Each structure stands twice: as C-alpha cells, then as structure tokens.
Amino acid sequence: MPVVESAVAKGRRANDSMWRWLLAGAVALFAYGLAASAQAQCGVPTSSCRDCHESRAAGLFVAAERWHADHALGDFCSNCHGGSPTTADEGAHAGLADPLANEGERCRICHANRPRIFDSYLALARPPRAPGSAAGSPVLAYDPRPTARASTHLAGTQPNSGRSRNAICLAAIVVIGLLAAAYIAACERGAGVLQSRLRAVFRRSEWSAYACGALLGVVVTVSMTVFGRRLSGSGAYQELAGPLARGLSPSSTYWTQVIRPSEHWNSVVLAGAVAGSAMAAILGGRFRIRWLPDSQWTDVFGASIARRWSLAGLGAALTAVGGGIAGGCTASLALSGGAALSPGAFAFMAGMFAAGIPTARLLYGKYSR
Amino acid sequence: MSIVAALGIGFCFGWLLEKAGLARYDRVVNVFRFRDFTVLKLLLSALVVGSVGVQASLALGFSRSVPVPATFLAGNFVGGLIFGVGMALSGFCPGTIAAGIGEGRLDYLIAGSLGLVAGAWIFGALYPRLFPLLARGAHTAATISQWCGVDPWLIVVLLAELAGIACYAAERARRVANRGPNRDA
Numbered sequence: 001m002p003v004v005e006s007a008v009a010k011g012r013r014a015n016d017s018m019w020r021w022l023l024a025g026a027v028a029l030f031a032y033g034l035a036a037s038a039q040a041q042c043g044v045p046t047s048s049c050r051d052c053h054e055s056r057a058a059g060l061f062v063a064a065e066r067w068h069a070d071h072a073l074g075d076f077c078s079n080c081h082g083g084s085p086t087t088a089d090e091g092a093h094a095g096l097a098d099p100l101a102n103e104g105e106r107c108r109i110c111h112a113n114r115p116r117i118f119d120s121y122l123a124l125a126r127p128p129r130a131p132g133s134a135a136g137s138p139v140l141a142y143d144p145r146p147t148a149r150a151s152t153h154l155a156g157t158q159p160n161s162g163r164s165r166n167a168i169c170l171a172a173i174v175v176i177g178l179l180a181a182a183y184i185a186a187c188e189r190g191a192g193v194l195q196s197r198l199r200a201v202f203r204r205s206e207w208s209a210y211a212c213g214a215l216l217g218v219v220v221t222v223s224m225t226v227f228g229r230r231l232s233g234s235g236a237y238q239e240l241a242g243p244l245a246r247g248l249s250p251s252s253t254y255w256t257q258v259i260r261p262s263e264h265w266n267s268v269v270l271a272g273a274v275a276g277s278a279m280a281a282i283l284g285g286r287f288r289i290r291w292l293p294d295s296q297w298t299d300v301f302g303a304s305i306a307r308r309w310s311l312a313g314l315g316a317a318l319t320a321v322g323g324g325i326a327g328g329c330t331a332s333l334a335l336s337g338g339a340a341l342s343p344g345a346f347a348f349m350a351g352m353f354a355a356g357i358p359t360a361r362l363l364y365g366k367y368s369r
Numbered sequence: 370m371s372i373v374a375a376l377g378i379g380f381c382f383g384w385l386l387e388k389a390g391l392a393r394y395d396r397v398v399n400v401f402r403f404r405d406f407t408v409l410k411l412l413l414s415a416l417v418v419g420s421v422g423v424q425a426s427l428a429l430g431f432s433r434s435v436p437v438p439a440t441f442l443a444g445n446f447v448g449g450l451i452f453g454v455g456m457a458l459s460g461f462c463p464g465t466i467a468a469g470i471g472e473g474r475l476d477y478l479i480a481g482s483l484g485l486v487a488g489a490w491i492f493g494a495l496y497p498r499l500f501p502l503l504a505r506g507a508h509t510a511a512t513i514s515q516w517c518g519v520d521p522w523l524i525v526v527l528l529a530e531l532a533g534i535a536c537y538a539a540e541r542a543r544r545v546a547n548r549g550p551n552r553d554a
Contacts, residue, residue: 217418272379320488326448351449
C-alpha cells in the first residue's frame with residue numbers, strides 16, 4: 001500500500017467511508033422501526049396491563065383494594081379481568097370481564113382448591129344491601145372504562161401525531177450526528193486507520209467497564225422499550241425448570257399461571273448470551289474449557305473440584321430462591337428495574353451488598369490479596 | 370421474528386459481560402471485598418444510560434410503556450440478601466453464568482445451572498406460602514418518581530449524579546490502595 005496518497009484519492013476514500021457510515025445508520029434506524037412496529041403485531045410483552053396502567057398512570061391499581069394488593073406482585077391482571085394482555089393498544093381492553101361474576105368463576109383459575117379466598121373477596125365486593133330490599137344475587141357496578149382519576153393521570157401521554165413528529169426529529173438528529181461523526185473521523189484519520197482500529201477493539205480481550213456498562217444500558221433500553229421485556233438471567237432458569245416442575249406437580253398454580261408453559265423469551269436470550277460470550281471469548285483469546293476458576297479460588301479454597309462445584313451449586317440455588325422472592329436478578333431487577341426507576345430495584349441492590357459483603361468477609365477471613 | 374430479537378439481545382448481553390470480565394469468579398466476588406469495582410462501575414453506568422434511554426423513549430413516544438418490576442420493599446430487600454449470599458458464594462449471578470458458560474467454564478455450566486434450576490424449583494414449591502406474605506408489602510407506587518411525585522427526569526439526573534460520585538470514589542479507592550484489578554486471568 002502506498003504510504004503517500006494523492007489528495008484526490010484520500011478524499012474519495014473519505015467519501016466512501018462516509019457513505020458506509022450513513023448506510024449503517026440508516027440500516028440501524030430501519031431495524032429499530034421494524035422492531036417497534038413488530039412489537040404491536042407479535043404482542044411480545046407478557047402483560048400490557050401493568051405496563052400501561054402502572055408505568056404510565058400513577059400506580060393506580062396497586063394496593064388500591066385488598067385483592068389488588070394481594071395480587072400486585074404477579075402479572076395476573078388478565079386472570080381476573082380478562083382482556084387481551086398481549087396487546088399494547090386500545091385492543092387490550094377487548095374482552096374485559098367482571099372479575100367477580102358467577103360466584104368467583106375467574107378466581108378458580110388459580111384458587112380452585114382454596115374456595116375461602118374467593119369467598120372472602122366476594123363478601124368484600126358485595127355492596128351493603130338496603131334493609132328490606134329483595135334478596136338476590138348482588139349486582140356489581142363494574143365499568144371497564146378508565147375512571148376520571150385515571151384519565152387525569154394518563155393525560156400526560158402524547159397523541160399519535162406528536163409522537164411521529166418526535167420520531168422524525170430524532171431520526172434527523174441521529175442521521176446528522178452520524179454524518180458529522182463519519183465525516184470528521186474520515187477526514188482526521190482516514191478510513192483504513194479507522195477500520196484497523198475497530199478490528200483491534202473487537203479483538204481486545206477486555207473492554208472498559210464504563211464502555212461495557214453504557215452499551216449494556218443501550219441493550220437494556222432496547223429490550224425494555226422495543227420488546228417490552230426486562231433483560232433477565234433468572235427468568236431463563238425459571239422457564240427451564242418449568243417442564244421438570246410441571247412433571248412433578250402438574251396442578252401447581254405457580255408453574256402453570258406464573259411461569260407459563262408458553263414462555264420462552266428468556267431462555268432464548270440466555271442462549272444468545274452464551275453464544276455472544278463464546279464469540280467474545282474466542283475473538284479475545286480467552287476461551288478455554290476449565291473445571292475451576294483461574295485464580296483466587298484455589299488460593300483460598302484449594303484445588304478440590306468437588307468443593308468448588310458444591311459451593312457453586314449452593315450459591316446458584318440461593319440466587320435463584322433470592323431472585324424469586326425479590327422478583328428478579330441482577331439483570332432483571334437491579335438493572336432493568338433500576339432503569340425504569342423502580343424503588344424495588346434499589347432495595348434489592350441494598351440487600352445484595354448488605355449480605356454479599358459480610359459473606360465474602362466470612363469466607364475469605366485473613367486472605368487479603 | 371421475536372426469536373431473532375431475543376437471540377440478538379442475548380448475544381449483545383453475553384458479549385458485553387464477557388468483555389467486561391464478569392465471567393470470572395474473582396471479578397464478581399471482589400466487588401464485595403472492595404478489591405475490584407468493575408461490577409459496580411458496569412452496573413451504575415448501565416443504570417444511568419438505561420434510565421436515560423427508557424425515559425427518552427417514553428417522552429418521545431417511541432414506546433407507550435415499559436415493564437416495571439413490582440415493588441414490595443421488604444420482599445425485594447430480603448430477596449436481595451439471599452441473592453447476595455449466593456452471589457458471594459458462587460461468584461456469579463444468573464446473568465453472568467451465561468457469560469461463564471460461553472468462556473468454557475464447566476463449574477458454571479454444570480454445577481451452576483443445576484443449582485439454578487433446583488433453586489427455581491424450590492422457590493416454586495415455596496411460592497404458595499410466600500406469596501401472601503410478600504403481597505402484604507406491595508407498594509403503591511411503581512416508580513420512584515411516582516412515589517415522590519416528581520418528574521422522572523429529575524430522578525434520572527439524581528441517579529446519574531450519585532453514580533458519578535460512586536464511580537469517582539471507586540477509582541480513587543483503587544488508586545489509593547493500588548492493589549486493584551491488575552491480576553488478569
């Protein structure tokens with residue numbers, strides 16, 4: 001390759017790379033739009049009920065009534081209320097039903113063997129009957145339309161036209177920004193240098209924690225906003241445990257209603273994560289089959305595989321139980337929940353460090369490296 | 370379509386965890402020993418970017434809603450305690466275990482996965498007893514901004530500020546102690 005290039009050739013190369021960057025930006029925008037439009041069609045989110053009513057309205061439905069408080073931490077709205085929990089637009093309200101009709105018929109979906117639960121709800125819902133009125137089945141005032149209170153809270157949402165105008169404006173900002181960045185980079189460094197630098201970055205064995213964190217933030221944002229899913233590790237293992245648990249106890253409410261047999265999103269994400277990590281490890285030269293951690297573990301606990309594997313299994317089981325109680329793991333609660341500003345995410349992180357620090361201190365004792 | 374999307378999201382997730390070195394036992398445990406703050410730095414920067422991204426997406430109307438995990442503070446905290454013990458024992462969490470498997474670690478692949486499936490099964494068995502207890506603590510607000518009644522962007526900025534302070538303190542502690550994450554695998 002000639003070291004000295006003519007100014008014309010340099011300019012042409014810069015131009016080439018600029019178009020490549022532009023094309024990449026356009027493809028990214030197109031993919032985002034495709035994914036966003038597919039969201040409504042595939043109905044990927046587990047329940048649009050909680051999403052709209054809780055993240056957009058001011059927590060109206062949680063803990064307002066006793067049965068709401070009792071069911072608040074699950075995603076069970078549709079079990080009682082009907083409707084279409086996989087639809088994100090107004091169609092979600094199609095097929096709404098009175099939750100307490102037919103003597104708690106809908107409660108039986110989960111509580112078939114505990115009739116006292118829905119008897120108590122029915123009693124709570126029964127309007128005080130005027131003395132002397134004819135005895136009969138209680139008439140429940142059930143109006144699926146949003147209440148006045150709900151609509152004031154929802155007034156903050158934007159109408160469709162403003163939304164698309166915002167989208168066009170943001171697209172322009174992104175395109176102009178990419179264009180400028182590509183132009184400046186091409187002028188300053190030259191496309192060849194840029195390309196070899198990029199290749200070196202991908203082969204580097206370790207990236208800065210801040211860079212990884214920021215990119216992970218982007219991944220979380222895409223997962224949450226485009227696909228309506230929290231990024232999750234523990235969710236995958238709950239899905240994987242499903243078939244086994246359903247085999248052992250086929251009537252369990254948890255394994256049929258909470259962890260639904262049709263759910264596979266998190267397992268697929270997990271498979272993708274294994275593939276992504278393997279790719280990164282191979283490119284960075286860190287892939288190797290090994291039975292024990294490379295360093296530190298053997299200094300403290302010795303080289304016994306049995307010891308490492310039993311403690312790793314025990315720790316893993318504890319994280320699964322703890323994650324179940326807390327309602328998520330580091331990725332699905334601390335990270336995704338924190339990005340959505342959920343108070344629970346920060347309570348979880350506080351708990352994680354409050355227990356992790358003394359446990360590590362206990363395990364390591366005097367070891368101080 | 371959704372399978373491709375899930376695979377793509379997972380791929381980036383696993384890639385980033387591996388590149389940050391979170392597939393290593395010592396990396397994860399040493400955050401609890403104040404020897405290596407990689408986990409903290411990664412978590413905080415992802416939180417800041419993620420919260421900005423989520424709020425921007427909502428404000429611009431790209432998405433109408435996001436999934437918010439349920440808040441029941443005592444349950445979240447107690448679950449976090451158990452989770453923290455497990456994480457300090459094993460040196461991974463259910464997300465970084467995928468990164469460890471990708472690096473070829475058999476303790477993650479076999480012992481860790483079996484433990485996680487067993488734990489998930491145990492929690493499923495405890496669920497009917499635990500659910501009523503946890504439900505008692507259900508919180509009225511889904512997000513901090515609703516709880517405080519302030520604009521979500523203020524909380525995002527506050528979060529970024531606190532994360533910045535924490536990261537600065539972590540970097541400073543490493544410089545002072547000078548025995549940080551310089552023991553590469």
